[in-house]
Amino acid sequence: MEQKEKELQLQTRAYTVEEIATILHIGRSSAYTLVKKGCFKSVRIGTAIPISRKSFDEWLDQFDL
Known part of the structure; x- marks a missing residue:
């Protein structure tokens, strides 16, 4: 990767x-499936589904992994 x-x-x-x-x-x-359940913020733009990094990180942090 450059x-x-x-x-x-x-x-x-x-x-x-x-x-x-x-x-x-x-x-x-x-x-x-996680995206469809609304576990974190995302938006569909054409065929792309960008997922909010902040929202995902907050969701993941709740599990104390």
Whole structure:
């Protein structure tokens, strides 16, 4: 990954569903289920579903992992 891509990734305010799945070590369909349940803030933009990084991090922090 190039330096610019790494910097952009650090600055982004949203995760993708695939990133959520990777972070949680779950499958994509399970990650989509969490999005559909409204566990964290997300918005559909065309086919993309960006997930609020802040909302996801707060949701994950409640589990004391």
